Amino acid sequence: MRKIILDLAVSLDGFIEGPNKEIDWCIMDDDMNFEGFLSSIDTIFYGRVSYDAWGNYQPEEGAGSSEIRFWNSIHSRKKYVFSSQERKDDRATFINTDMAEKVLEIKRAPGKDIWLYGGAGLIKRFIQASLIDVYRISFHPVVLGSGKPLFEDLQNRISLRLIGTNVFRSGVVQLVYEPDNTSGNKL
Template sequence: MGRKVIVSEFVTMDGVMENPVWTVPFNTVEQNQHKFEELLTCDALLLGRITYEGFAAAWPKMGETNTVVNQIRDFALPEGFADRMNNYPKYVVSRKKTQQQMNWNATLIQGDLKEEVLKLKGQPGKNILVLGSGELVRTLMQHDLVDEFRIMIFPVIQGNGRRLFTENINTMSLKHVNTKTLLSGAVELTYRPSKED
């Protein structure tokens, strides 16, 4: 069966994923525990360059305090969350980086993306988690490499900003797997691509 590639995203009601500080007013202990449990089902991260750079700058500090610090409201993380984020291997897709520039337990994916991701999926281990990384997600979709989408929709309309699904992506039919409604009003929808029988 192999490992699955799980795309897990925060989006607004109008589909914006960029700079998700708009999630902070809705952050709860329940949501953080839910995301931690998701992390426990995986043992590697697959990231685009911009997400990798942001995470690599922020997560080591969070590992020291177990707290997410931001301009709106700081909040604590479940015990062990930051340690796992910091210690998991990361596979980074970038045309601008070199392996020498990789830190935070990261390996640069070089060569054919589809081939490299299929190799990762074929290795023993738990699932591979994709966070943020909108451009990477769209490329993975083009190559039919996404096994599951977990889209957490927040009760916010942003109006503008980069969206997860853009106008020039291929049509894809999905099968609904689960809906989780959080006390904050955020809703997580889980879908898997429908495979033609």
């Protein structure tokens, strides 16, 4: 079965965006091999707000060829948007009912792994429904002091098992975890 991978940048103090929704602190180094991650997925899950902001983002005029290739690669994936709004969109499938059931259908379908892009509300719902198979959290060397936290209002403790660590030139440290189902999680 395909895996749902939460791949996310986080400040050292646990925020996924600053107090004004800024993400200018996120670092993308070539040694992070994000293209390798993209080649391992063929589907992206978005919340509506994240999709509206990034789901069809186009680089500014004059952007470099690597940035254009990066966004073209992202946009070539199948996109699902979880939203309470019903909406028609030629570039994405909107899901507004039976989230867990639909996610399991998608996971059972043939294909590569699935990137849980976010936002925070969708991530929280996936955590509460125990739908995340891999947590790839990249801690960036910046302390924001405030903003939108990654883990907020969780109902239960989540036990994770470390399966990988990557350290990059920029000082970003990526920790890769799987849920530890042997520790009595109550999810």
